Amino acid sequence: VTAETSDLYRRLLGAADMNAAFSDASLLAAALEFEAALAEAEAECAVIPADAARVIAEVARGFRPDAAALAEAGARAGTLAIPLVGALTGAVKARDAGAAAWVHFGSTSQDLADTALVLMLREAARLLDDDLDRAETACAILEETHRGSVMLSRTLMQPAPPTTFGFRAGGWGAAIGAARAGLRRASVEAVRLQFGGAAGTLGAFGRDGGRVAAAVGRRLGLAVPERPWHTARGELVMFGAAAGVAVGALAKIARDVTLLMQYEIGEVFEPTGEGRGGSSAMPHKRNPSGSMVALAAQTRVPGLVASLLAGMVQELDRGVGGWQGEWLTLPQIFEAAGGAAHAMAEVLEGLDVRPERMRANLDAALGLVYSERVSLRLAGVLGRQEAKDAVAAACKAVAATGRPLAEMLAEDGRVAGALGADGIAELTRPEGYLGLADY
Amino acid sequence: VTAETSDLYRRLLGAADMNAAFSDASLLAAALEFEAALAEAEAECAVIPADAARVIAEVARGFRPDAAALAEAGARAGTLAIPLVGALTGAVKARDAGAAAWVHFGSTSQDLADTALVLMLREAARLLDDDLDRAETACAILEETHRGSVMLSRTLMQPAPPTTFGFRAGGWGAAIGAARAGLRRASVEAVRLQFGGAAGTLGAFGRDGGRVAAAVGRRLGLAVPERPWHTARGELVMFGAAAGVAVGALAKIARDVTLLMQYEIGEVFEPTGEGRGGSSAMPHKRNPSGSMVALAAQTRVPGLVASLLAGMVQELDRGVGGWQGEWLTLPQIFEAAGGAAHAMAEVLEGLDVRPERMRANLDAALGLVYSERVSLRLAGVLGRQEAKDAVAAACKAVAATGRPLAEMLAEDGRVAGALGADGIAELTRPEGYLGLADY
Amino acid sequence: VTAETSDLYRRLLGAADMNAAFSDASLLAAALEFEAALAEAEAECAVIPADAARVIAEVARGFRPDAAALAEAGARAGTLAIPLVGALTGAVKARDAGAAAWVHFGSTSQDLADTALVLMLREAARLLDDDLDRAETACAILEETHRGSVMLSRTLMQPAPPTTFGFRAGGWGAAIGAARAGLRRASVEAVRLQFGGAAGTLGAFGRDGGRVAAAVGRRLGLAVPERPWHTARGELVMFGAAAGVAVGALAKIARDVTLLMQYEIGEVFEPTGEGRGGSSAMPHKRNPSGSMVALAAQTRVPGLVASLLAGMVQELDRGVGGWQGEWLTLPQIFEAAGGAAHAMAEVLEGLDVRPERMRANLDAALGLVYSERVSLRLAGVLGRQEAKDAVAAACKAVAATGRPLAEMLAEDGRVAGALGADGIAELTRPEGYLGLADY
């Protein structure tokens, strides 16, 4: 614990591997890898001497700069690149004074920062996809296991016609799958080399800029866009928005879990485990601590995506403020998403499902949720208005007596006459009324 | 002007056609078209009588309900569908009492509201794309016309190495093109039929739900998703985010225009025209009134996209609050985008470009923007540190004397010796230093 | 229903009177009242002829301009003031050509727009406070009525030690009260005359600017700030944030109501009433339609407040975009807040509270919520660890057997020995464990 680091809550609401993807160590490694690839590519294109490139690349890849000193110098300079390139140049010079002249040749601060960001995002996307994959797979298993687990649907948090837990879990998984697809589409657009030099024109390379860019991109495994995107941040923003949508899909599941896990409902529970979801005050408590992480992410991420969008107004050839805001906002979005995905993967993989409580809760709703169904069938016999009135009266009687709808309907002569005892029985059980959930 | 309507500022910051796409008239027409298509599709699938469907469809398509009364009743009900379906049922009943029983059969409020929304968004996307197309085309023409219009690049709002206005306009156009592609991708995912019935299972149709859904979708020209998306809003959110990115791309251009249009810079001007961009106090003023619209949209839209994302946490089978918030947020995003796109299409189509001022401003920068270039070349001869020192000294002399860099370099013996007079001249003019901007 | 107006959803999620406070009619009336007061104040200060002022004020107060035409012209001009002042000048000229020269004398667009906004906000604040007052009063009555209505507290949506519904309602009311106080504080700062003229210096008045400003403010009942706030929007933003906090306080209550109103919990219900909270598909449903309005507001408002904050970066003496974005954002915030306050006032005034269900739900929790209490008492006798272990074992037994904690504790010899039968009984009932909720 030093006076500077602040990682406790970041860890509580995040995932260790995703946090590591955006650590200072990762940032510096990515930035130095850019410098190494840049030197090698420039040598390949005969822009700088091959010997110099070899030294630069080797030194860069082994360089472990003093992050605290860089932070202080960077805070003065307003950019990480100046002190980092300075320190790297010093280290190269110590090995080969001539090579030092070629460090960062023809590049600019934003090339380094953006490309490092993109390299970190590539790893982040991989980690996020892994946990989303786990969550989606867990949903598929739940769907398969529980296609017959009939339960209440609940609209506006009130009982509604029956569904199955399998169908619900399938919907959860489909939303995760759609979010993954969105992330992949966005990633293809966003994870690209940034390389434009001082003015975004690669002017230092004359007509060779495109060739050098292609060589840098190839070495880093990054696509090379037609032109630098120093001030065109739309692809990056869509990537962040796609992560935000993933958080939303996870948080929707988390909200459902917290609702279904209420003591009075008790239809699903988060997995237990050593140290999970306890309470500092109440030994008995089983808190939805995984869902909490996803819901905390959802509390934070919409605003963070707004910050990303707000930064799009970049002044002319390099923005003042809009660009730099991304340095913290994008990692925060992906760390929140990583935390949510990791937590919900664990929740879904270990979800404790109680089909018997689902059925009991459905029965306890006394058949009121079949009222629409009865009403529609009755309308064909009695006409819409009379059907509606009869069903409404029966529902009222249910509320007053606490007896099930089927009994109340049977006691209404018109209804009993219209539907018969078998008809009433058939219309007030979930079977045959599950629609898409019956598959 | 009634006490209820509030459209003045909506019009000032919007575009007439886009606003119309989200008017109450459009909303009601879309909702009634859904009811008509629903009845027809249900008849096609033999779920309701063909005669009833014919009457319902005909009445629905000609129905002009009292919007003010619907608004009041809807405010009590918490949904538009209840009073609208009620009013439609009444109108159908007046024609054919039997048919009335089949209005809205097996559907639910959210089916109507979401499908109507999607139909409006389809039209909105078309309108937005039209204006973005105009803007993109205008950029292409500017790019073509001004490939030779050399100008300062400006990074962090300070002079930087030369670029061309054509390259800049090309970058603007590329960002618009990317935003359009993003909107199209998002639209394909988002513009889909909503049809799930009370529980999202189409339970009222037994095993026929899928067939009915397909028939409704075909009639409305809407894709039919595998399952209803009552509580899976990710695709809609990405559509809104894509519109937000389009606004960001337009606002970046707008910011550039406002910067370049400053009196002391004067490199481009918004088009003039009857009643455009005046001042209530100052007859001489030429305000960037089109760019203002885009920048006002950019002020608003990031927060609106955050609101969309925030709504993703939908409780179980129909959300309380998250869903309903979209009713206002999505139209507001697209209206802002429509206003921005329309305004910037006009700005770009009529942009008044001043290449001579661009060149003059470049010259007035006294060659300081060539310092990196000179430094890189000099480093090859004198070594990096000595080169850097010499150039820094020359820059300082420029600042002190107000004379151009070329002269200062020539007066430095080492530099003059290393580069020669021709070398200095070549290194301190834009030609050969435009890189990607020279094409 | 014209092609332009879009008020259906605005009404569904809003309150009629608050919407009216931001209608075009209100906007034009406020703007014209500013022009009238301006003319009168300038006459009072002998800046313009008294006869001219009389005509201007009279014409302005009776003027009913064509809003649609103003909207079109304003959209071209980028400001409402230019066409409105133009139309007013025309109307004055028709009465007195000489007077026309003095319309809007020395003022500027932003003076008119900001002062009109502030006049609308003053009324909006009054309306909002009225509904918040209703809600706060309703909470006070609930608190008084239900101080003895013991219920479960629920933390992270899981049962926790007992509280009372009165204490809960008191907390709701206190949060509303704090939000009202915040709104009043913010209102005092924000509701001020805007008057600065073209450059924000009142230059047209020479040394008389301050006197004229004071006179305008007096006539409008507005405080006059030390200097114009054309580009200092902090007070306005804090006002919007305070409205956002009011929405948050209301939405917290709404969330609680939706949770407590779940079928399986059933501790409170929103009031019923003609057309309230029904379902288009299910006759039996009793939806939380008032809480829905508050939660929809909460979905929207955080992003809208972000938009307000984003607009604070105003360029030099009048912003491009940041200022203009407020035109729509501030009304949207207050309309959302007005809808939420109105809806929750109705919910709270008519809330149907079920103390017997509260008690039944508490009993159904089997005493687990007393575990902390037992543990703390036991720790004094057995030591912390042993106490903790014993209570944990008893809780496990409760879960396994479905029998209450008191019985499980009694069956544990150590515990029974340490606490005695009376001790166990005393520790496992709510009385004496209500703390602050027992008053």
Add this chain to the structure above:
Amino acid sequence: VTAETSDLYRRLLGAADMNAAFSDASLLAAALEFEAALAEAEAECAVIPADAARVIAEVARGFRPDAAALAEAGARAGTLAIPLVGALTGAVKARDAGAAAWVHFGSTSQDLADTALVLMLREAARLLDDDLDRAETACAILEETHRGSVMLSRTLMQPAPPTTFGFRAGGWGAAIGAARAGLRRASVEAVRLQFGGAAGTLGAFGRDGGRVAAAVGRRLGLAVPERPWHTARGELVMFGAAAGVAVGALAKIARDVTLLMQYEIGEVFEPTGEGRGGSSAMPHKRNPSGSMVALAAQTRVPGLVASLLAGMVQELDRGVGGWQGEWLTLPQIFEAAGGAAHAMAEVLEGLDVRPERMRANLDAALGLVYSERVSLRLAGVLGRQEAKDAVAAACKAVAATGRPLAEMLAEDGRVAGALGADGIAELTRPEGYLGLADY
């Protein structure tokens, strides 16, 4: 540089002292101080043994737990308090087994987390106020120094009537002063003890809860609210919003500085200094690196405030997600604000102001900015329409000829006749037209 910490960009966009206020070390110290004060207060109220309290307080104040281990355990538990209280209990036990039973007695996780947050915020508010004070004072000095430095005002980024730099700096300072006042008001409301126990009722203390709370608050120097605010976050949100407004006020200044610092305008410059505002590519550049920090904060903070507001919907007696999101959001807001305030204090204290460029730019505007003034005066003689036409014609002539307005007016017979040569001269110089800026 470990794989976990991520502080480089936090430092680049922040201030060292503010970051330290939210470091893990500060968090743990604050949380442990809460535990110490709690024990002492409980002993004072005879709730726990005095000896135990003495041990607990002493151990807590000297305790240096392993932050990394706490982070891992906390991530499992979903709360920092459980592992921290566990570790503290262990440390106390090592000293005095009996005392260990009384650690954290009657309290709950949220008491610890919220009170620790509030203690950190109190320090953060002090640091922020210090830097805002520096910035405000610097503005006051600039105002005093430059009351005679006449310059163009610029509205919508176009030249407008003259003002002074002193008046401008005074406006900057006034906005900072207002933001400070807002922060102080918000701080008084927000910086309060949190103490409610498991259910927010202090039930473990029976009727003694209030007394214990008062004693804890007194020891921590914190106000004690009437009731716990576990789920009433409005005061905290307003505090965050007030910090957001401070950022907005600073960013407005930063935007102005970046605009005035453009090469072609050159009216003010950020201070230079070792390592400040350089460019990795261009030795000559003088970047607005301080303003950049403030503008980056402004890009981020509106969204962060939205996240805070979004968290207000807390479920019943302890929220799931809404509360926990604050753990990262509030520090991020204050760190951004601290960075902005520190950067702008430095910018303003060292601002390099060029009155001669201001005057030159005013003159270069050729008198067009006097057009309103001339028009208003002329209207009294020629009538409004004729005056307007004459001035518009003269402005057109200025644009066409590049000669000043005074000359163009003099060449128009009507105007020359109406105003005389002296009149024209008087109306086309800044003196007498500065209004409030002339003081």
